[in-house]
Amino acid sequence: MFNIFKKKPKEVEIFSPIDGKLIKLEDVDDPVFSGKMMGDGFAVEADDSIVKSPADGVISILHESHHAFGITTDDGCEILVHVGMDTVGLKGLGFKPLKSKGDKVKAGDPILEVDFDLIKDKVPSTHTPVVVTNIDDYDILKLDLTVSGNDSVMKVIKK
Template sequence: MFKKLFGKKSVEEQILAPVSGKVVSLDDVPDPVFSQRMMGDGVAIEPDNGQVVSPIDGEIVQLFPTNHAVGIKTKSGVEVLVHIGLETVAMEGEGFEGHITTGDKVQAGDPLVTFDINLVKEKAKSTITPIVITNYDDIVESFEPVYEEAAKAGETNIMTLQTK
């Protein structure tokens, strides 16, 4: 009733793969911050290259100074974090190049970051890339992950969610 009175409508959002590779459950991420969903729910991808694109249409709300993680917010308010690799913050930006800045408007498929996947394999704990809805508890009514063996960046749907 409240939503009807004030015009707030539930919205379906499809989150595309930000990197190409195999989509896996957050349960398989060897970091409790992600596997225990401390930052929100989502999926992860084992990337097969170093190209990161926007998984949604939205606004860049955060680009970490090290370029290893990007936060994007959709028009409906869904906040998506793309975190490239595990313990990559310790690389202090080495091997990462950001192509956007905070406040930029992006479309799904727009380039966000490129990274040297071999350097990440050498210097970080893992290349696995969690894609997490950081405001999950506040905004998500229903959530359906899509596990694909060969997701393609900017094209393959990896999550469908309905907002509250």
């Protein structure tokens, strides 16, 4: 009857995890990501070797080959960062984890160091998708691929 005490959902701001050119998810060289089968978001063509947390939360997944990690925010938004295409086959070559699964992180905290010079000729693409994997639970409030500096690229809110 009275919703005045109901907790209002908090907007989740998602930042680029790596310096570089922002691109549409549809432009990623992999049908799983470009077809949004993993979720919705954006991708980055990297200009840097440090991959950072795209949001405040906990590292909920850190793949054993260190090519991908997941962040879960306090309200349950699940964000996957997948560095490059077919990078799982590198079995960790070129990837150095800087944090561990279960670590609490803030947006911008370094998670991985990637030697793109080493891996770029071994994989089809170094596009780095950033997707909300549980997007069915969220509405996208903003997705802006023209931002720069410390501005968020994407904002979502729980439905």
